[in-house]
Amino acid sequence: MTTELGGGELAAGIRAEVTATAAELTAAGTPPRLAVVVATADESSAWYVRSIARAAERTGIACSVVDLGETATPDRIRAELAALSADPAVHGIILQTPLPADAVVEDLAASIDPAKDVDGANPLSLGRLAAGLPAHPPATAEAVLALLDHHGIPLSGAHAVVVGRSTVVGKPAAHLLLQRDATVTVCHSRTKDLAAVTRTADVLVAAVGRPELITAEHVAADAVVVDVGTNPTPDGGLVGDVDADSVAGRVAGLTPVPGGVGPVTTALLLQHTVASARG
Amino acid sequence: MTTELGGGELAAGIRAEVTATAAELTAAGTPPRLAVVVATADESSAWYVRSIARAAERTGIACSVVDLGETATPDRIRAELAALSADPAVHGIILQTPLPADAVVEDLAASIDPAKDVDGANPLSLGRLAAGLPAHPPATAEAVLALLDHHGIPLSGAHAVVVGRSTVVGKPAAHLLLQRDATVTVCHSRTKDLAAVTRTADVLVAAVGRPELITAEHVAADAVVVDVGTNPTPDGGLVGDVDADSVAGRVAGLTPVPGGVGPVTTALLLQHTVASARG
Known part of the structure; x- marks a missing residue:
């Protein structure tokens, strides 16, 4: 049985807090x-x-x-x-x-x-994040961790494999996972035998921007898979980096696209903004 | 047969260049x-x-x-x-x-x-490094890559495992290896079954600061091992993070301690300094 690790409830909770804080700030x-x-x-x-x-x-x-x-x-x-x-x-x-x-x-x-760098795009934010100093992480990377926490997925000692090495998602997600005591592997387009590496993951984060790259052969039976991909389809829809039909039933948990990382990312951008306004 | 991947020749070459540049700068x-x-x-x-x-x-x-x-x-x-x-x-x-x-x-x-941050200690330097922008990397992390290059070890597509997640060595070395298209895993004290992970390494970087932690059971037969450790011994000597006697004969290559990463690190600090003086 694959549990759907949705982001809607978590995002709604964050937005409710943001709404309360924004009202306080406006009143003040x-x-x-x-x-x-x-x-x-x-x-x-x-x-x-x-x-x-x-x-x-x-x-x-x-x-x-x-x-x-x-x-x-x-x-x-x-x-x-x-x-x-x-x-x-x-x-x-x-x-x-x-x-x-x-x-x-x-x-x-x-x-x-x-x-004010609420999406952690300034290289100084990334450096501070990597050095363990306070900083706004890129919201998408933070959303990956927030979703895993929300669904109670243990990270300490787990093997997390991140597919994708972008400055906005792959690298900061790797640092956040490392901070949480996961053993972290970063894969990318030059990785040899990607499936062999990703099959060793307890937690697999797909953030590569290639539609449905990750299939059943890439996952272990008890893995938790976070799909960061948001690839547009010809009919105006969205599809992730994970082939959900292929991995469904095999993995322990999977975040949906849409409705997984996306809404949490947006909610965190707003949370960072009110936190910055509060000072 | 294990090849000793010494740093002396490389360091001497860098120092010779630095000496020439320093003389030019002084004359100017x-x-x-x-x-x-x-x-x-x-x-x-x-x-x-x-x-x-x-x-x-x-x-x-x-x-x-x-x-x-x-x-x-x-x-x-x-x-x-x-x-x-x-x-x-x-x-x-x-x-x-x-x-x-x-x-x-x-x-x-x-x-x-x-x-002027010739040892890449400012978080901005680390962030720029991670973002692929020009920056002084921490000299020790750069020395790891310089030694591997000097000895002709291929990195693209290789699986590099870094043991240690410090801001001065482990994390920047991971970024430098990633930049060179290695698949990179970072391990640390909370990693479960360290030996099982390190045995999957084509290139193993030990940067954890624990004397002789890495033994024969941690390495694959054809691995290249870079020992960043410089642990003082009671008799005033130095010992690495790798048990050289244990892995010798098993791995393809090993950097000595002392005489491996150390002299290259010092030479790179000087190289960064003349590069900065040149502007």
Whole structure:
């Protein structure tokens, strides 16, 4: 029997707390505000930004979307991030990807004040996370851990295998798992015999951005699988990095897509924003 | 047959380059200078600092040891690091450990200008390294990779297992190995059945600080083993994290202690210092 490790209940709980905190902050004269900087015409990015803005407003957080257009230069983006960092009315800043071809997100994100870096995109946030110092982790990576905790999955001494080595998910998730005393393996496109490695996982985190890459041959019978993938399908739907039909019935637990990591990620972005507003 | 993967030749080559660069810089009116900040009376630390100072001076780098005493407060140490960061005559800064009990190295090292952070101790350096941006890696972690490269050990697609998750060695070594397309596993004191995990390694990096922890049962027959340990023995010698007698004859290659990672680490600290002086 495979248990569905949904994120809806956890996300709702976080949003309820955020709503209460946002109301307190607003009553105290500090209405929390999130700014999302956009420099793309990408449609799935626009969809994501709208969903964040809606979620923010529903919890009482004002959300400004600053659209610089897809021809924005790196300097222009950097200047905007610096201006928002200096603006005392803004408490959280997200730099949305994709960016124009000559812009490097890790480089530009260094212009986000670490205190307002609610999606942990500034390399200083990642370094502080890796060094065990307080920092906002990237929300998606934190959502992986939050979901595992919510469903009572033990991590200390477990073998966690992360497929994907991105700066936004794979690497920070590896650090968070390591902090929780898991033995951590990071796999990627150059890994030889991926299935042999992933079959050794007690906890498997798929964060590679390849639709349904992970199938029954990649998983041990008692594994817990967290699917971070959100790959658009031709019919306008979403599919994860895990082939749910293939692994269902075999693994102990699986997070659904949609409805797993996604809603928790959004809720954590809002939680970081009110935490930053509270100071 | 186990090949000894010594660091002496590589270190000598690096020092020769450093000596030439230091002479050029001095002739051009920018004599390179390294500053080592010390706040301990620890004897093995004092030994290490003397060895760095001697190596620096031999290559034409001036070395100032700033001894703040073992009662130095975190604020005093931070102020010294900031002053050295602002001093244009100083090109490299090392914060020596151990530190007084109330001081956290990762926290204090944030006061080292990243350009002068020749041992990659500032969390920003670690974050930039993890994000794939230019940064000084911690010299010991970089020495592991330099030794493997010097001896022609392939890394792409290899399974590298790092034992130890310190901020100064284990974590940055994992990032450097990942950057080189190895599949990377990080083990530590909470890892269950360490020997079973380390036996899957093509490349095993022991950086845990426990004398002779790694024995024949921990290694595959064709593995390459890098021993980062430098544990003092009662008779004033040094012993690694690997039991060399136990693994000798079994593995394909092993770095000696002393004479492996150590001299390469020192040489890289000096290389970072002249690189920083060159700007």
